[in-house]
Amino acid sequence: DNGFLLGEHRRVRKNAPYEESLRTSMRAVGPDFTPGEDERLIGNLDLAPTLAAIAGAPPRDDWDGRSFLGRADPRLERELIGIESFGGPAENEEREESQLLGADQLYPPYQGFRSKDGIVYVEYEGGEVELYDLQADPYQLENLAVGKALTDFPTYHARVERLRTCHAQGCWMSEDEPLGGG
Structure with missing residues (x-):
C-alpha cells in the first residue's frame, strides 16, 4: 500500500510526516502523458484538476490543486507542497501492530x-x-528542531499558517514563493 510504513521510524501506519509515507510513486499512461519520470511535487489535491483536464472539463477556480497534465506547465514548478494529517482514533488492529514494534x-x-x-x-x-x-539526512534521523519551539522558526511557521488557511490560487502563491531561511 502506498505510503504505509512497515516499521520505518518505528511506525506501522500511514499519515506520517516522513519521506517513506509522503513520497509515493504514481504511474499514468495515456495519450496526453509524456513517457518518463517527473520529479515535480504533486499531491492528492492535484488529482481532481488532472482528471478534469483529461476529461476535457474546464478547471474550477476554487480548486486548491493544479493539473499535472503536460510537462511544460510552469504552474507545477512549486517551491514546496503542504502536508497535513488530521489524526484521529486508530483502529484496534493498528494499535496492536504499533505495540508489537x-x-x-x-x-x-x-x-x-x-x-x-x-x-x-x-x-x-x-x-x-x-x-x-x-539532502544531509535522507532517512530523517536527525530532527534539527529538537528542543526548539515554533517561535524559533518564524519564516517556516508563517508559511505553514498561510498553507493552513489558503484557498485556490492563494495556495498556489504560498507554494510557489521561495522558502527562505527558517
Whole structure:
C-alpha cells in the first residue's frame, strides 16, 4: 500500500510526516502523458484538476490543486507542497501492530511542508516541531528542531499558517514563493 510504513521510524501506519509515507510513486499512461519520470511535487489535491483536464472539463477556480497534465506547465514548478494529517482514533488492529514494534504512539494532527530542495518542516497540534534536511539526512534521523519551539522558526511557521488557511490560487502563491531561511 502506498505510503504505509512497515516499521520505518518505528511506525506501522500511514499519515506520517516522513519521506517513506509522503513520497509515493504514481504511474499514468495515456495519450496526453509524456513517457518518463517527473520529479515535480504533486499531491492528492492535484488529482481532481488532472482528471478534469483529461476529461476535457474546464478547471474550477476554487480548486486548491493544479493539473499535472503536460510537462511544460510552469504552474507545477512549486517551491514546496503542504502536508497535513488530521489524526484521529486508530483502529484496534493498528494499535496492536504499533505495540508489537514498541511504538504505541499514534501521530497527533500536524501540518507542514516539504520543499523541492528537501526541507521537511512539521508542526504538531501540541506545539512540537520537526525539521529535516533530506539532502544531509535522507532517512530523517536527525530532527534539527529538537528542543526548539515554533517561535524559533518564524519564516517556516508563517508559511505553514498561510498553507493552513489558503484557498485556490492563494495556495498556489504560498507554494510557489521561495522558502527562505527558517
